[in-house]
Amino acid sequence: MKTWVAQLRKGLVEFSVLAALRHGEAYGYELLQRINRIEGLALTESTVYPLLARLTRDKLLTVRVAPSPAGPPRRYYRLTDEGQSHLNDMAGHWKQVQTGLDALLNGTGDRP
Protein backbone atom coordinates (compact mmCIF):
# COMPACT_ATOMS: atom_id res chain seq x y z
CA MET A 1 0.00 0.00 0.00
CA LYS A 2 2.83 2.36 -0.73
CA THR A 3 2.87 2.31 -4.49
CA TRP A 4 1.91 5.95 -4.40
CA VAL A 5 5.41 6.75 -3.25
CA ALA A 6 6.68 5.39 -6.53
CA GLN A 7 4.17 7.45 -8.46
CA LEU A 8 4.89 10.58 -6.51
CA ARG A 9 8.43 10.30 -7.76
CA LYS A 10 7.72 10.06 -11.43
CA GLY A 11 9.33 12.89 -13.30
CA LEU A 12 10.44 14.17 -9.97
CA VAL A 13 13.37 11.83 -10.30
CA GLU A 14 14.47 13.53 -13.48
CA PHE A 15 14.27 16.82 -11.70
CA SER A 16 16.33 15.50 -8.79
CA VAL A 17 19.09 14.25 -11.01
CA LEU A 18 19.32 17.48 -12.96
CA ALA A 19 19.24 19.44 -9.73
CA ALA A 20 21.99 17.29 -8.26
CA LEU A 21 24.13 18.10 -11.29
CA ARG A 22 23.54 21.80 -10.95
CA HIS A 23 26.79 22.42 -9.12
CA GLY A 24 29.13 20.34 -11.22
CA GLU A 25 29.68 16.97 -12.75
CA ALA A 26 29.18 13.60 -11.10
CA TYR A 27 29.01 9.96 -12.07
CA GLY A 28 25.98 7.73 -11.72
CA TYR A 29 26.87 5.88 -8.59
CA GLU A 30 27.82 9.11 -6.90
CA LEU A 31 24.53 10.76 -7.84
CA LEU A 32 22.76 7.74 -6.49
CA GLN A 33 24.31 8.11 -3.07
CA ARG A 34 24.04 11.86 -3.04
CA ILE A 35 20.33 11.74 -3.77
CA ASN A 36 19.78 8.83 -1.45
CA ARG A 37 20.75 10.78 1.59
CA ILE A 38 17.70 12.90 0.97
CA GLU A 39 14.86 11.46 3.02
CA GLY A 40 12.03 10.26 0.85
CA LEU A 41 13.96 10.23 -2.39
CA ALA A 42 15.77 6.88 -2.31
CA LEU A 43 16.47 5.62 -5.82
CA THR A 44 18.14 2.53 -7.24
CA GLU A 45 20.56 1.92 -10.07
CA SER A 46 17.70 0.65 -12.22
CA THR A 47 16.20 4.09 -12.05
CA VAL A 48 19.26 6.26 -12.39
CA TYR A 49 21.22 4.63 -15.20
CA PRO A 50 18.45 4.48 -17.79
CA LEU A 51 17.55 8.03 -16.87
CA LEU A 52 21.09 9.28 -17.37
CA ALA A 53 21.20 7.53 -20.71
CA ARG A 54 17.95 9.18 -21.76
CA LEU A 55 19.00 12.64 -20.63
CA THR A 56 22.25 12.28 -22.52
CA ARG A 57 20.41 11.14 -25.62
CA ASP A 58 18.20 14.21 -25.30
CA LYS A 59 21.26 16.50 -25.17
CA LEU A 60 20.59 17.66 -21.64
CA LEU A 61 23.80 16.05 -20.38
CA THR A 62 27.24 15.33 -21.71
CA VAL A 63 29.44 12.42 -20.66
CA ARG A 64 33.10 12.17 -19.92
CA VAL A 65 34.63 8.79 -19.22
CA ALA A 66 37.45 8.45 -16.72
CA PRO A 67 39.09 5.41 -15.13
CA SER A 68 37.96 4.35 -11.70
CA PRO A 69 40.24 3.37 -8.83
CA ALA A 70 37.98 0.38 -8.42
CA GLY A 71 35.63 -1.17 -10.93
CA PRO A 72 34.64 -0.18 -14.45
CA PRO A 73 35.40 3.34 -15.75
CA ARG A 74 33.28 6.10 -14.31
CA ARG A 75 30.99 8.10 -16.53
CA TYR A 76 30.92 11.72 -15.43
CA TYR A 77 27.82 13.64 -16.43
CA ARG A 78 27.51 17.38 -16.80
CA LEU A 79 24.64 19.72 -17.67
CA THR A 80 24.61 21.19 -21.17
CA ASP A 81 23.26 24.70 -21.73
CA GLU A 82 20.02 23.13 -22.83
CA GLY A 83 20.01 20.98 -19.73
CA GLN A 84 20.54 24.05 -17.63
CA SER A 85 17.60 25.91 -19.11
CA HIS A 86 15.53 22.75 -18.93
CA LEU A 87 16.30 22.60 -15.24
CA ASN A 88 15.27 26.21 -14.86
CA ASP A 89 11.95 25.48 -16.58
CA MET A 90 11.38 22.56 -14.27
CA ALA A 91 12.28 24.61 -11.22
CA GLY A 92 9.76 27.24 -12.21
CA HIS A 93 7.06 24.69 -12.77
CA TRP A 94 8.02 23.03 -9.53
CA LYS A 95 7.57 26.26 -7.60
CA GLN A 96 4.15 26.73 -9.12
CA VAL A 97 3.11 23.23 -8.22
CA GLN A 98 4.40 23.62 -4.70
CA THR A 99 2.44 26.81 -4.23
CA GLY A 100 -0.66 25.35 -5.81
CA LEU A 101 -0.62 22.23 -3.70
CA ASP A 102 -0.05 24.17 -0.53
CA ALA A 103 -3.03 26.28 -1.48
CA LEU A 104 -5.11 23.16 -1.98
CA LEU A 105 -4.03 21.76 1.36
CA ASN A 106 -4.83 24.97 3.18
CA GLY A 107 -8.48 25.70 2.60
CA THR A 108 -8.15 27.77 -0.55
CA GLY A 109 -9.23 26.59 -3.94
CA ASP A 110 -12.57 28.27 -4.46
CA ARG A 111 -12.81 31.52 -2.52
CA PRO A 112 -13.20 34.23 -5.21
Add this chain to the structure above:
Amino acid sequence: MKTWVAQLRKGLVEFSVLAALRHGEAYGYELLQRINRIEGLALTESTVYPLLARLTRDKLLTVRVAPSPAGPPRRYYRLTDEGQSHLNDMAGHWKQVQTGLDALLNGTGDRP
Protein backbone atom coordinates in the same frame (compact mmCIF):
# COMPACT_ATOMS: atom_id res chain seq x y z
CA MET B 1 9.66 18.31 -25.48
CA LYS B 2 7.38 18.80 -22.53
CA THR B 3 6.61 15.25 -21.61
CA TRP B 4 8.38 15.85 -18.33
CA VAL B 5 5.43 17.95 -17.23
CA ALA B 6 3.29 14.85 -17.52
CA GLN B 7 5.81 12.84 -15.58
CA LEU B 8 6.18 15.47 -12.91
CA ARG B 9 2.51 15.07 -12.29
CA LYS B 10 2.44 11.35 -11.81
CA GLY B 11 1.22 10.46 -8.38
CA LEU B 12 1.08 14.13 -7.71
CA VAL B 13 -2.33 14.12 -9.31
CA GLU B 14 -3.57 11.65 -6.74
CA PHE B 15 -2.23 13.90 -4.04
CA SER B 16 -3.97 16.92 -5.56
CA VAL B 17 -7.32 15.22 -5.70
CA LEU B 18 -7.13 13.99 -2.13
CA ALA B 19 -5.97 17.41 -1.01
CA ALA B 20 -8.83 19.07 -2.84
CA LEU B 21 -11.24 16.82 -0.95
CA ARG B 22 -9.73 17.70 2.37
CA HIS B 23 -12.34 20.29 3.18
CA GLY B 24 -15.43 18.42 2.18
CA GLU B 25 -17.07 16.49 -0.60
CA ALA B 26 -17.11 17.35 -4.26
CA TYR B 27 -18.02 15.74 -7.55
CA GLY B 28 -15.62 14.99 -10.35
CA TYR B 29 -16.34 17.86 -12.65
CA GLU B 30 -16.14 20.27 -9.76
CA LEU B 31 -12.78 18.90 -8.64
CA LEU B 32 -11.58 19.25 -12.17
CA GLN B 33 -12.33 22.95 -12.28
CA ARG B 34 -11.14 23.57 -8.77
CA ILE B 35 -7.76 21.99 -9.47
CA ASN B 36 -7.52 23.57 -12.89
CA ARG B 37 -7.41 27.05 -11.51
CA ILE B 38 -4.09 26.11 -9.97
CA GLU B 39 -1.35 27.12 -12.40
CA GLY B 40 0.66 24.19 -13.61
CA LEU B 41 -1.79 21.54 -12.53
CA ALA B 42 -4.32 21.45 -15.36
CA LEU B 43 -5.96 18.04 -15.62
CA THR B 44 -8.59 16.55 -17.90
CA GLU B 45 -11.57 14.29 -17.35
CA SER B 46 -9.58 11.36 -18.68
CA THR B 47 -7.27 11.76 -15.75
CA VAL B 48 -9.70 12.53 -12.97
CA TYR B 49 -12.49 10.02 -13.50
CA PRO B 50 -10.37 6.88 -13.62
CA LEU B 51 -8.48 8.17 -10.62
CA LEU B 52 -11.63 8.73 -8.59
CA ALA B 53 -12.77 5.24 -9.50
CA ARG B 54 -9.48 3.80 -8.34
CA LEU B 55 -9.41 5.73 -5.09
CA THR B 56 -12.93 4.60 -4.36
CA ARG B 57 -12.04 1.01 -5.12
CA ASP B 58 -9.13 1.36 -2.68
CA LYS B 59 -11.45 2.59 0.08
CA LEU B 60 -9.90 6.03 0.26
CA LEU B 61 -13.11 7.68 -0.92
CA THR B 62 -16.81 7.07 -0.62
CA VAL B 63 -19.40 8.05 -3.18
CA ARG B 64 -22.82 9.56 -2.84
CA VAL B 65 -24.97 9.98 -5.92
CA ALA B 66 -27.25 12.96 -6.24
CA PRO B 67 -29.27 14.30 -9.16
CA SER B 68 -27.84 17.15 -11.15
CA PRO B 69 -29.74 20.25 -12.26
CA ALA B 70 -28.20 19.61 -15.66
CA GLY B 71 -26.80 16.39 -17.02
CA PRO B 72 -26.28 12.97 -15.52
CA PRO B 73 -26.38 12.52 -11.73
CA ARG B 74 -23.42 13.91 -9.87
CA ARG B 75 -21.16 11.59 -7.92
CA TYR B 76 -20.03 13.29 -4.73
CA TYR B 77 -16.81 11.95 -3.30
CA ARG B 78 -15.67 12.20 0.30
CA LEU B 79 -12.52 11.12 2.14
CA THR B 80 -12.78 8.04 4.32
CA ASP B 81 -10.77 7.81 7.53
CA GLU B 82 -8.27 5.74 5.64
CA GLY B 83 -8.20 8.31 2.89
CA GLN B 84 -7.60 11.00 5.44
CA SER B 85 -4.61 9.25 6.98
CA HIS B 86 -3.37 8.38 3.53
CA LEU B 87 -3.45 12.04 2.69
CA ASN B 88 -1.53 12.84 5.85
CA ASP B 89 1.13 10.30 4.91
CA MET B 90 1.41 11.83 1.48
CA ALA B 91 1.58 15.34 2.90
CA GLY B 92 4.43 14.30 5.17
CA HIS B 93 6.29 12.65 2.35
CA TRP B 94 5.59 15.66 0.21
CA LYS B 95 7.13 17.99 2.76
CA GLN B 96 10.22 15.82 2.92
CA VAL B 97 10.56 15.78 -0.83
CA GLN B 98 10.09 19.53 -1.03
CA THR B 99 12.80 20.10 1.53
CA GLY B 100 15.12 17.58 -0.07
CA LEU B 101 14.74 19.04 -3.53
CA ASP B 102 15.24 22.55 -2.30
CA ALA B 103 18.41 21.34 -0.62
CA LEU B 104 19.56 19.80 -3.90
CA LEU B 105 18.82 22.98 -5.81
CA ASN B 106 20.64 25.18 -3.32
CA GLY B 107 24.19 23.97 -3.22
CA THR B 108 23.74 21.49 -0.41
CA GLY B 109 23.98 17.77 -0.88
CA ASP B 110 26.61 16.90 1.65
CA ARG B 111 27.02 19.68 4.24
CA PRO B 112 25.56 18.35 7.49
Add this chain to the structure above:
DNA sequence: CGGGCTATATCGTAACGCGATATAGCTGGG
Protein backbone atom coordinates in the same frame (compact mmCIF):
# COMPACT_ATOMS: atom_id res chain seq x y z
C1' DC C 1 -35.01 20.50 -33.38
C1' DG C 2 -30.20 21.22 -32.98
C1' DG C 3 -26.22 23.12 -30.79
C1' DG C 4 -24.00 23.89 -26.41
C1' DC C 5 -23.21 23.08 -21.58
C1' DT C 6 -22.91 19.83 -17.66
C1' DA C 7 -21.31 15.34 -16.14
C1' DT C 8 -19.74 10.76 -16.29
C1' DA C 9 -17.08 6.74 -18.32
C1' DT C 10 -13.74 3.82 -21.23
C1' DC C 11 -10.19 2.37 -24.53
C1' DG C 12 -5.63 2.64 -26.21
C1' DT C 13 -1.05 4.44 -26.25
C1' DA C 14 3.28 6.07 -24.55
C1' DA C 15 6.24 6.79 -20.76
C1' DC C 16 8.33 5.79 -16.60
C1' DG C 17 10.12 3.48 -11.94
C1' DC C 18 12.17 -0.33 -10.21
C1' DG C 19 13.15 -5.40 -8.90
C1' DA C 20 16.00 -8.79 -10.78
C1' DT C 21 19.90 -9.88 -13.06
C1' DA C 22 24.53 -9.66 -15.51
C1' DT C 23 29.23 -8.07 -15.80
C1' DA C 24 33.86 -6.40 -14.64
C1' DG C 25 37.81 -4.58 -11.98
C1' DC C 26 39.75 -4.06 -7.51
C1' DT C 27 40.92 -5.51 -2.48
C1' DG C 28 41.41 -8.35 1.56
C1' DG C 29 41.00 -12.86 4.16
C1' DG C 30 41.56 -17.75 4.72
Add this chain to the structure above:
DNA sequence: CCCAGCTATATCGCGTTACGATATAGCCCG
Protein backbone atom coordinates in the same frame (compact mmCIF):
# COMPACT_ATOMS: atom_id res chain seq x y z
C1' DC D 1 45.37 -18.72 -4.97
C1' DC D 2 40.56 -18.23 -4.82
C1' DC D 3 36.43 -16.47 -3.20
C1' DA D 4 33.75 -12.93 -1.09
C1' DG D 5 32.51 -8.21 -1.17
C1' DC D 6 32.66 -3.49 -2.83
C1' DT D 7 32.53 -0.20 -6.74
C1' DA D 8 30.31 0.90 -11.12
C1' DT D 9 27.75 0.29 -15.16
C1' DA D 10 23.87 -1.69 -18.00
C1' DT D 11 19.47 -4.18 -19.57
C1' DC D 12 15.00 -6.75 -19.50
C1' DG D 13 10.40 -7.04 -18.08
C1' DC D 14 6.48 -5.93 -15.36
C1' DG D 15 3.13 -2.98 -13.45
C1' DT D 16 1.31 1.61 -13.07
C1' DT D 17 0.01 5.86 -14.69
C1' DA D 18 -1.56 10.36 -17.46
C1' DC D 19 -4.14 11.72 -21.18
C1' DG D 20 -6.09 12.31 -26.12
C1' DA D 21 -10.02 10.56 -28.36
C1' DT D 22 -14.41 9.08 -28.06
C1' DA D 23 -19.19 7.87 -26.37
C1' DT D 24 -23.37 8.96 -23.85
C1' DA D 25 -27.11 11.44 -21.61
C1' DG D 26 -29.94 15.13 -19.52
C1' DC D 27 -30.90 20.04 -19.58
C1' DC D 28 -31.56 24.83 -21.66
C1' DC D 29 -32.01 28.27 -25.34
C1' DG D 30 -32.95 30.18 -29.82
